[in-house]
Amino acid sequence: MTAPVPGRRVVRAVCPHDCPDTCAMLVTVEGETAMPDGSIRGARAVEVRGDPDHPTTQGVLCNKVARYLERTYASDRVLHPLRRVGPKGPGARFERIGWDEALETIAARWRALAAEDPQTILPYSYAGTMGIVQANSIDRRFFHRLGASLLDRTICSNPGKEGIALTLGANMGPEIERFDEARLILLWGTNPITSSVHLWTRVAEAKRRGAKVVAIDPYRSLSAQKCDEWLAIRPGTDAALALAMMHVLVREDWLDHDYIARHTLGFEALRQHVAAWTPARAADITGLPAGAIEALARDYGTTRPAAIRINYGLQRHAGGAMSCRTIACLPALTGAWRDAAGGVLLGSGGAFPVDVDALERPDLIWNNPRTVNMVLLGAALAGDAQALSGGPPIRSLFVYSANPAAVAPDANQVLAGLARDDLFTVVHDVFLTDTCDYADLVLPATTQLEHFDIHKAYGHLYWMVNQPAIAPVGEAMSDSDLFRALARRLGFDDACLFESDEAIAAQAIDGRHPYNAGISVERMKATGWQRLAVPARFAPFAEGNFRTPSGKCEFVSARARALGLPALPDYIAPRESPLTAPALAQRFPLMMISPPARNFMNSTFGNNDALRAAEREPYLDLNRADAVPRGIADGAMVRVFNDRGSFLARARVNDRSRPGVVTALSVWWHKHCPGGRNANAVTSQRLTDLGRGPTFYDCLVEVARA
Numbered sequence: 001m002t003a004p005v006p007g008r009r010v011v012r013a014v015c016p017h018d019c020p021d022t023c024a025m026l027v028t029v030e031g032e033t034a035m036p037d038g039s040i041r042g043a044r045a046v047e048v049r050g051d052p053d054h055p056t057t058q059g060v061l062c063n064k065v066a067r068y069l070e071r072t073y074a075s076d077r078v079l080h081p082l083r084r085v086g087p088k089g090p091g092a093r094f095e096r097i098g099w100d101e102a103l104e105t106i107a108a109r110w111r112a113l114a115a116e117d118p119q120t121i122l123p124y125s126y127a128g129t130m131g132i133v134q135a136n137s138i139d140r141r142f143f144h145r146l147g148a149s150l151l152d153r154t155i156c157s158n159p160g161k162e163g164i165a166l167t168l169g170a171n172m173g174p175e176i177e178r179f180d181e182a183r184l185i186l187l188w189g190t191n192p193i194t195s196s197v198h199l200w201t202r203v204a205e206a207k208r209r210g211a212k213v214v215a216i217d218p219y220r221s222l223s224a225q226k227c228d229e230w231l232a233i234r235p236g237t238d239a240a241l242a243l244a245m246m247h248v249l250v251r252e253d254w255l256d257h258d259y260i261a262r263h264t265l266g267f268e269a270l271r272q273h274v275a276a277w278t279p280a281r282a283a284d285i286t287g288l289p290a291g292a293i294e295a296l297a298r299d300y301g302t303t304r305p306a307a308i309r310i311n312y313g314l315q316r317h318a319g320g321a322m323s324c325r326t327i328a329c330l331p332a333l334t335g336a337w338r339d340a341a342g343g344v345l346l347g348s349g350g351a352f353p354v355d356v357d358a359l360e361r362p363d364l365i366w367n368n369p370r371t372v373n374m375v376l377l378g379a380a381l382a383g384d385a386q387a388l389s390g391g392p393p394i395r396s397l398f399v400y401s402a403n404p405a406a407v408a409p410d411a412n413q414v415l416a417g418l419a420r421d422d423l424f425t426v427v428h429d430v431f432l433t434d435t436c437d438y439a440d441l442v443l444p445a446t447t448q449l450e451h452f453d454i455h456k457a458y459g460h461l462y463w464m465v466n467q468p469a470i471a472p473v474g475e476a477m478s479d480s481d482l483f484r485a486l487a488r489r490l491g492f493d494d495a496c497l498f499e500s501d502e503a504i505a506a507q508a509i510d511g512r513h514p515y516n517a518g519i520s521v522e523r524m525k526a527t528g529w530q531r532l533a534v535p536a537r538f539a540p541f542a543e544g545n546f547r548t549p550s551g552k553c554e555f556v557s558a559r560a561r562a563l564g565l566p567a568l569p570d571y572i573a574p575r576e577s578p579l580t581a582p583a584l585a586q587r588f589p590l591m592m593i594s595p596p597a598r599n600f601m602n603s604t605f606g607n608n609d610a611l612r613a614a615e616r617e618p619y620l621d622l623n624r625a626d627a628v629p630r631g632i633a634d635g636a637m638v639r640v641f642n643d644r645g646s647f648l649a650r651a652r653v654n655d656r657s658r659p660g661v662v663t664a665l666s667v668w669w670h671k672h673c674p675g676g677r678n679a680n681a682v683t684s685q686r687l688t689d690l691g692r693g694p695t696f697y698d699c700l701v702e703v704a705r706a
């Protein structure tokens with residue numbers, strides 16, 4: 001760290017975004033003035049950089065967050081509460097009001113709604129900030145106390161987490177810090193150069209040391225371009241590939257019999273089950289040559305350490321949870337878990353003992369409210385009885401740390417719902433997002449430099465603390481302060497609604513678990529972060545110790561059977577594909593995926609001019625084999641459509657998407673797209689096999705010249 005200069009200090013912070021890397025940031029602040037009450041005013045952040053001492057950050061922030069000061073001091077920031085004047089929708093106009101009026105307006109509307117049924121109020125939040133205090137504590141307490149509808153927060157990771165937990169018992173795996181030791185790395189449905197650049201650093205190092213790196217992806221992503229091999233699999237068919245790999249491992253006896261005997265459950269049943277999964281059969285489903293499947297299985301069966309990184313690409317399909325569950329069987333067959341650089345990593349979040357009940361206080365719930373799945377927001381706002389669990393209609397929506405207008409599937413239904421005049425919508429955000437266009441009130445939120453928080457990670461094993469570097473800009477208010485203020489207005493007097501940020505942070509760290517030994521907010525305030533109390537060379541399942549009911553890696557799962565799912569890992573086909581929905585595919589023959597664009601974070605940063613300029617404009621990557629018969633030339637404007645809607649994009653004709661697949665890197669703001677719609681105009685609200693998650697990439701479309 002730089003030595004402190006008078007009038008200049010460095011504050012330890014954490015990147016708040018929904019990214020596995022959860023980087024440690026150092027914020028340089030100048031010009032502070034100590035106020036009589038001990039607070040510090042007038043300070044300005046002048047530099048944000050990655051902490052060189054943090055083991056995974058290693059001094060580097062990604063291209064987006066390196067621009068965090070532009071975000072904090074942006075000229076288009078919302079700086080005070082706003083009330084909409086005129087109609088809802090694109091181009092909505094707002095006028096400035098005071099906080100007092102804003103809070104009183106909300107309290108009055110909610111008092112009236114609550115008198116009838118508070119379930120008519122729906123909170124909607126996701127991961128704008130991953131901070132535990134700001135986004136996962138006092139907000140929940142408040143809405144529990146209010147009696148609002150519960151929100152099932154499943155738009156991202158739930159299917160994979162629940163799927164992998166059937167096999168492993170928890171969502172954890174090898175540490176990214178060990179990936180540089182691996183001799184074989186499978187990047188399976190993930191593009192870390194875009195979405196987890198600090199993992200990519202380790203992968204690149206492994207490659208320099210001679211490791212083979214294989215990308216399994218329908219799209220030749222930035223990462224796939226740099227791999228030794230690219231296996232262009234058909235979307236949604238990953239489990240079939242994994243089953244065929246198991247077939248070959250068993251046939252060739254590339255198995256760790258000792259590991260299987262001691263640490264797995266149901267091998268004999270699995271062995272019989274995969275006998276039918278020949279590479280030829282999987283080739284028909286995945287579109288990969290049988291020879292390539294054989295070769296991949298050979299590499300996997302004969303190379304140690306072997307690390308598999310799976311991520312979200314393969315989850316966003318009808319069988320997304322099953323894909324994760326099935327792939328997670330592979331390392332137990334070969335004993336890859338024995339190596340610190342071996343096994344399968346979906347996320348590390350399951351390693352963090354967080355006292356969720358202490359944070360969210362479900363004991364405050366008094367009215368047994370219904371739960372609304374956030375993926376089904378469009379249907380819920382349209383009054384669909386199933387999406388509303390038979391409960392009352394939604395009359396008020398409170399959006400924070402989320403931008404559902406842009407990111408939720410089936411955008412036309414979402415936008416129609418948001419446009420309802422009888423819906424009282426409040427949005428707490430830093431910028432005037434697409435969702436704000438439909439808000440009755442917009443409230444200014446702080447950025448990470450302006451509030452306190454504590455973070456776990458889903459890519460590494462360090463607890464992190466974020467100290468405020470500057471005072472709130474304008475009249476911005478943090479989430480925790482906002483929910484305290486709302487609680488006060490509504491006359492709630494439960495003490496837990498008024499606890500300090502630091503008190504809440506301390507409650508997050510579940511002291512009963514040995515992984516949290518020695519960890520405290522106080523210590524972290526000095527050091528910025530603390531590693532979980534796990535061995536330096538973390539290898540969670542080297543000696544078994546799976547977190548399943550049996551303590552073993554469960555090839556056969558009684559819990560799956562109880563859930564009505566196959567007892568054995570299997571393949572669940574996509575709902576929308578030419579093989580499984582031939583009638584639909586007659587009209588809409590192309591499978592569309594819409595994975596993250598490098599310069600955006602979901603829809604966050606979509607309004608940063610430099611980052612948007614780097615993405616240029618909404619593109620559709622399509623294969624020459626699909627472009628030529630449609631008369632689509634490189635650079636032409638195309639319309640992408642199905643029965644749910646349509647959007648416009650600039651065609652890039654290349655060989656990056658496998659034939660039959662089109663790729664629309666996302667998530668653009670609707671208002672920045674030609675025609676006012678982004679790729680979610682065509683995605684569906686159908687859910688995954690398990691985990692109630694979205695199926696964004698299970699999506700048939702047709703493409704035509706616009």
Ligand SMILES: Nc1nc2c(c(=O)[nH]1)N[C@H]1C(S)=C(S)[C@@H](COP(=O)(O)OP(=O)(O)OC[C@H]3O[C@@H](n4cnc5c(=O)[nH]c(N)nc54)[C@H](O)[C@@H]3O)O[C@H]1N2
Nearest residue numbers: 189190191195219235236311312313595596598600601602
């Ligand atoms: N720059 C940037 N970083 C991000 C995000 C962002 O928007 N931008 N989003 C963050 C969030 S919220 C998340 S959840 C993570 C996502 O992290 P990842 O899941 O790693 O997302 P991607 O990096 O796009 O990688 C997904 C890859 O899966 C491929 N894919 C799509 N369908 C399939 C399939 O059926 N099978 C296989 N094998 N591959 C498939 C896509 O082409 C894509 O290359 O990233 C986080 N990091």
Ligand SMILES: Nc1nc2c(c(=O)[nH]1)N[C@H]1C(S)=C(S)[C@@H](COP(=O)(O)OP(=O)(O)OC[C@H]3O[C@@H](n4cnc5c(=O)[nH]c(N)nc54)[C@H](O)[C@@H]3O)O[C@H]1N2
Nearest residue numbers: 126127128129156400401402403407428445594602603604
């Ligand atoms: N087509 C398609 N759609 C997708 C995806 C895809 O790959 N393809 N990815 C999906 C995935 S993986 C995810 S996780 C979701 C993400 O969905 P969201 O979590 O809704 O993510 P963002 O679009 O980044 O919106 C977050 C908003 O929170 C705001 N914000 C940031 N910090 C704070 C804060 O401290 N307080 C408050 N109140 N607000 C804050 C930001 O300014 C931003 O507008 O999108 C999903 N949508």
Ligand code: SF4
Nearest residue numbers: 015019022023062065
């Ligand atoms: S890589 Fe991820 S955690 Fe690190 S600064 Fe970028 S978005 Fe934040």
Ligand SMILES: [Mo]
Nearest residue numbers: 018155156157
């Ligand atoms: Mo996500």
